[in-house]
Amino acid sequence: MPEKLRIGVIGCGTYGTHILKCLSVEARRDRIVLAAVADPDEKTRSGAAERFGLAAFESAEAMIANTSLDAVAIATPDHLHHEPITSALANGLHVMTEKPLDVRSQRAEQLVEQFREAGLVLYVDMHKRFDPAHIRLRQDIISGHLGRLHHAAIHMEDRIEVPKLWLKNWASLSSPSWFLGINFYDLIGWLTDLEPVEVWATGQKGVLHQAGLPDIWDSIQAHVRYENGFTAAYGFSWILPDCFPSIVNQGLRMIGSEGIAEIDSQDRGSFAAYGSQNRSAVSNPFSTLEYDHPLHGPVTEGYTFEAIRHFIDVVDAHRAGQDVEGRYPGGRSVIGCIRLAEAVDRSLHAGGVVVV
Known part of the structure; x- marks a missing residue:
């Protein structure tokens, strides 16, 4: 061993x-x-x-x-x-x-x-693949419960502190599409097993410029057509006000010929407001949970940590001689989201529809 x-x-x-x-x-x-x-x-x-x-x-x-x-x-x-x-x-x-x-x-x-x-x-x-709600949705799609997929609407928005503080030294080298969109470009590809064909992207600037970060996109929208006629409307932004109760707001809605699925990826029913803090909080314990376990001491739970632990599992299995190809976020499965982000950039520059 x-x-x-x-x-x-x-x-x-x-x-x-x-x-x-x-x-x-x-x-x-x-x-x-x-x-x-x-x-x-x-x-x-x-x-x-x-x-x-x-x-x-x-x-x-x-x-x-x-x-x-x-x-x-x-x-x-x-x-x-x-x-x-x-x-x-x-x-x-x-x-x-x-x-x-x-x-x-x-x-x-x-x-x-x-x-x-x-x-x-x-x-x-690609930790969104490990969210239990997304895993369930993928199973439902594979099982045919949604029928033929028609269209989806996806949003992900960060509080403005992300580009202003977290990424202050390199926000100019990124965008809402690259920093946020990559998550859902990958997720939709993983859920549907469909390849994007063309995209039309639009965007807005101004808020970050006034905050001292010039020429950076505040928000980007991308309408993407996939093979078989499926379409997805993506909306990404990182200018939510500081008073917003979560660092991120995110979710998706998918329509098929036989049904509908909606996932609020952020508001999982956990709300708190304390006098010692300047905002209420809507937290996502399914994503990140840290606490003292009675046997193991400080532990980390949630799908963002599970994605990291899966790396250990994959490498251990690989070193033990198992074939792990296709059993983790890697290989060609992680290229499509990059190609789509590149196409969004080209569409923003061209001002029209571009081929992915």
Whole structure:
């Protein structure tokens, strides 16, 4: 039986910390060894190293060169995924990266092929595939309960703090389509098993410009036609006011010849308002739940953590000789959402319909 998986984390910001929380729980359960972290910001990496008791490095290359690892988890800004992925590949390491795999579909395709040839797992954290409501919807679609799929409406919107604070150093290199849309472009492809054919995108600017972030899209809408005539209307924005009770608002509605399905992906019935806080809160415990387990101490539950744990399961199965192809978010299944995001950009620039 292979030894415990040794993992290093690259990027210790908001989502890197999310990954570290999950992996630290799995390390306490003796499933893995959480070995090291890397981040170019000294304060960020030293804080993570102290909090989780890890060795810390300024770069992914330094961490990989000086630490015994089997895999890395990458949570750098979207446009900076490529370099640490290729470094991991060169050193024979399995990879879990946050979405998207790359911001260029051609490079993403090359990476998929290179990891396949090397016999390594290249896993993309498409955690919306792990939401129980989405899993149920996929089962219903496969079972034919919705009949022939006609159309869908999807929305995902963030509070304005996301581009202003979370992404303040690289919001100009992203957009609501890339940062938010990738999640649902992938999800709809996974749910329907249909390929997008053409897209017409529109967008608005102004709010972020006034907030000191010029020439960044506030909102983007994309009307996408898929094969077999199915259409999806996507709406993405990251300018919700600070008083909005959730960091994100999201959901989908799908119509077929035999039925309808609606999922409010955010409001799962959990509401709170406290005098010590300046806003009420609508939380999603199905997504992220942290608490003290009576036997295991601090634990992480919810589909965003389950997606991370699945990476461990996949690599363990792969190292034990099992065929894991097609059983995780990877391979060619994670390329379609990148192609669609690229097509949305082209449509915004052209001002009309473009082929995906």
